[in-house]
Amino acid sequence: MYNFLRRFGPFHLALFYIILAALLGIALEWIEVLLALEPGPQLDGLHLLDKAVLISITTVALYLLLRALLSEHHRERMRHAHTQQAYQQLFRAHPQPMCLIDPSSRRFFDVNQAAVARYGWSREEFLSMRVDDVQYSEATGSLDHHFSVFLDPTPGPKSATKCHKDRDGNPFWVEITTHPVDFDNTPMLLVTSVDITTQVEAVRKAKKTLKHLEDAEQLGRFGAWEWHAGDIHMRISRGLARLFGIPPEQQTESLDSAFRRIVPEDRPHARAAAETCLRTGQAEIRFRAQLPNGEIRHYREILHAQSGNGATLMMTGSVIDETDQIRHTRALERQEADLRKILINLPAPVVLHDIGPGGKLHLANPAFYCMLGVPAGQENRIEELAAIAADAENRQRLADLLDTISEHGNHQRKQEVLLKRQDHSIFRVHINSTHLQLAERQYAQLVIHDIDEEIVLREQLRQANQKLSMLNSKTLRVLEQERALISRELHDDIGQLLIAVKTNLRSLYNKWPADLDKPPEADLISGVLEELVAKVRDRSLMLRPPQLDELGLKHAISWEMRRMIGPTGIQREFHDRVVIDKLPDEPSLTAFRIFQEAMTNAIRHGEPDHLAVSLEADAEQLRITIVDDGKGFDPEENRGGLGLANMTERASLVTGMVTVSSSPGNGTRVEAVLPLRGHRVTSPA
Numbered sequence: 001m002y003n004f005l006r007r008f009g010p011f012h013l014a015l016f017y018i019i020l021a022a023l024l025g026i027a028l029e030w031i032e033v034l035l036a037l038e039p040g041p042q043l044d045g046l047h048l049l050d051k052a053v054l055i056s057i058t059t060v061a062l063y064l065l066l067r068a069l070l071s072e073h074h075r076e077r078m079r080h081a082h083t084q085q086a087y088q089q090l091f092r093a094h095p096q097p098m099c100l101i102d103p104s105s106r107r108f109f110d111v112n113q114a115a116v117a118r119y120g121w122s123r124e125e126f127l128s129m130r131v132d133d134v135q136y137s138e139a140t141g142s143l144d145h146h147f148s149v150f151l152d153p154t155p156g157p158k159s160a161t162k163c164h165k166d167r168d169g170n171p172f173w174v175e176i177t178t179h180p181v182d183f184d185n186t187p188m189l190l191v192t193s194v195d196i197t198t199q200v201e202a203v204r205k206a207k208k209t210l211k212h213l214e215d216a217e218q219l220g221r222f223g224a225w226e227w228h229a230g231d232i233h234m235r236i237s238r239g240l241a242r243l244f245g246i247p248p249e250q251q252t253e254s255l256d257s258a259f260r261r262i263v264p265e266d267r268p269h270a271r272a273a274a275e276t277c278l279r280t281g282q283a284e285i286r287f288r289a290q291l292p293n294g295e296i297r298h299y300r301e302i303l304h305a306q307s308g309n310g311a312t313l314m315m316t317g318s319v320i321d322e323t324d325q326i327r328h329t330r331a332l333e334r335q336e337a338d339l340r341k342i343l344i345n346l347p348a349p350v351v352l353h354d355i356g357p358g359g360k361l362h363l364a365n366p367a368f369y370c371m372l373g374v375p376a377g378q379e380n381r382i383e384e385l386a387a388i389a390a391d392a393e394n395r396q397r398l399a400d401l402l403d404t405i406s407e408h409g410n411h412q413r414k415q416e417v418l419l420k421r422q423d424h425s426i427f428r429v430h431i432n433s434t435h436l437q438l439a440e441r442q443y444a445q446l447v448i449h450d451i452d453e454e455i456v457l458r459e460q461l462r463q464a465n466q467k468l469s470m471l472n473s474k475t476l477r478v479l480e481q482e483r484a485l486i487s488r489e490l491h492d493d494i495g496q497l498l499i500a501v502k503t504n505l506r507s508l509y510n511k512w513p514a515d516l517d518k519p520p521e522a523d524l525i526s527g528v529l530e531e532l533v534a535k536v537r538d539r540s541l542m543l544r545p546p547q548l549d550e551l552g553l554k555h556a557i558s559w560e561m562r563r564m565i566g567p568t569g570i571q572r573e574f575h576d577r578v579v580i581d582k583l584p585d586e587p588s589l590t591a592f593r594i595f596q597e598a599m600t601n602a603i604r605h606g607e608p609d610h611l612a613v614s615l616e617a618d619a620e621q622l623r624i625t626i627v628d629d630g631k632g633f634d635p636e637e638n639r640g641g642l643g644l645a646n647m648t649e650r651a652s653l654v655t656g657m658v659t660v661s662s663s664p665g666n667g668t669r670v671e672a673v674l675p676l677r678g679h680r681v682t683s684p685a
Helices: 002-008 010-035 041-093 113-119 123-127 143-150 197-220 238-243 255-261 264-280 323-345 366-372 392-408 451-510 520-543 546-550 553-568 585-606 643-653
Strands: 098-102 107-111 158-165 171-183 186-195 222-228 233-236 252-254 282-290 296-307 313-321 350-354 361-364 413-420 426-438 441-450 571-578 610-617 621-628 657-662 668-675
Touching: 010 041, 098 113, 107 123, 113 123, 113 186, 171 197, 222 238, 233 255, 238 313, 252 255, 264 282, 264 296, 264 313, 296 323, 323 361, 350 366, 366 441, 392 413, 392 426, 392 441, 426 451, 441 451, 553 571, 553 585, 553 610, 585 610, 585 621, 585 643, 585 668, 643 657, 643 668
Parallel strands: 571 610
Antiparallel strands: 098 107, 098 186, 158 171, 171 186, 222 233, 222 313, 233 252, 282 296, 296 313, 350 361, 350 441, 413 426, 426 441, 610 621, 621 668, 657 668
């Protein structure tokens, strides 16, 4: 009956009930007419029967309808229970993490075991969490955007990729798919997450690899192209586009355009290389191409040909920009040529030698072969430096020297080695070694100095200096003797004569008759004689003060200070700390001359207000110090005078030394230290 009603339908049942009731009413009316019943008990009984039959039919129809409806509701409930149970089984047993989320609060309503295993939180912990709690905190972007996508009312599942974290905070990537569901009349989101960390990392690595490849193309200035037979275009990489000035977004180029870019002189070689590649499978070519800006650059291209899918011919090419390398190589060649010219013209022996074991002699200048006595035209007989070493020990020294350059790069080293000439004579040299790089090759630059020749020259120079020093000493002694002689002659002879002339002139002046006027020239001659006598006396004292010979150094210095400084108004000090009785003549005279020179320079150039002299002497040395507070000067500046040089030269003749300390505005200090041992004492102190 239930199946009959389900197939018949409620509408048809109601229509059948109306028709049956109508027919029943018509039948009763027909019976009433047919029997011609009068009002009375029979007619009332018929009407009562009519109503009873109608009520019975209605009751049966309602019963059947209610029973069908209740059965359908029961079956729907059973079907829903079976669906819920199947969903629970599918939800729990699903291998991928799944969860039910309340869209209004974004809290977890339920999670399956796979989610618990992947994320690490228990089911009870999940039910107290929100969706945001599983998002990795350092992930870019906000979850709101993706969650709003999930709540889109448009039917159908929604997908997004997010970075989640597990209970330990470890990030991983998932692809989220959401399905809107009705759970107990409550809208929910069924979320399925698939771990795609491996795929994301693979994509990242691929992008990184592509980026590295692009960077390598940019740094290495190379690019690639690919062409399939029958196609008029070839695919080009971004690196190739960059090499030829093509817009980076352009991924293809026609063969005709690429061929026209090659300079006309190199096009036949390019065509021949392409034919060789088609015939043999590979080829290599160097060509020049003109860029859109008119610049011509040099390239090297490696071609490969092979059959692709379906036996279709495919040709690939790798292009390298060699312009900078060619320019660099040419510059290095010019540099090496210039270096060769410089080495050839150098007077000192210089060698360029390969570094490392088995290294050969790369270049040597004529001075090197001349030092060895190698005849012209036989230079090639010396292939390595070790061949001219005197013995095995010196060969090892040369090898160690080259190894040191190889290991330490720019490390400089000086090595003493014995070499042999072509006539087998042995001589000693110093080799200064440095590291040199030419045209990407490493060399040891060796500058060789002949020590034997230097020793001879040094000894000759020492002897010449010794002779010059002795000559200077003798010259100064002779000069001092001549000064003393001239001083005595000026004082004793010329001075006496002038005094006699002056006395006679005064006597003549006194005997002049009183009645005669004295000529005016007499007073003039007398004044000139007075001035001449004073100048002769001053010159005599300057050449050789008698106090130095008669009274000693300290009295001569004190007298000279009064004589020179007195008229200037400069304050003077003299400190005498001499603790010995007698001073040798030569150091005393040297100290006095240094004192004279220093004081003259101070008065003439320094313009001091105060000048102090200190004299110290003991059994070992004599020290004299002259200090002024004048303008000072820079001792390193060449002033064109000989004063400082004369003081230094005089001190060196007695094996002493002079120190001058001064700076502009800070005065001057001159200190001389003269040894006393080895000098004779012939005059009183």
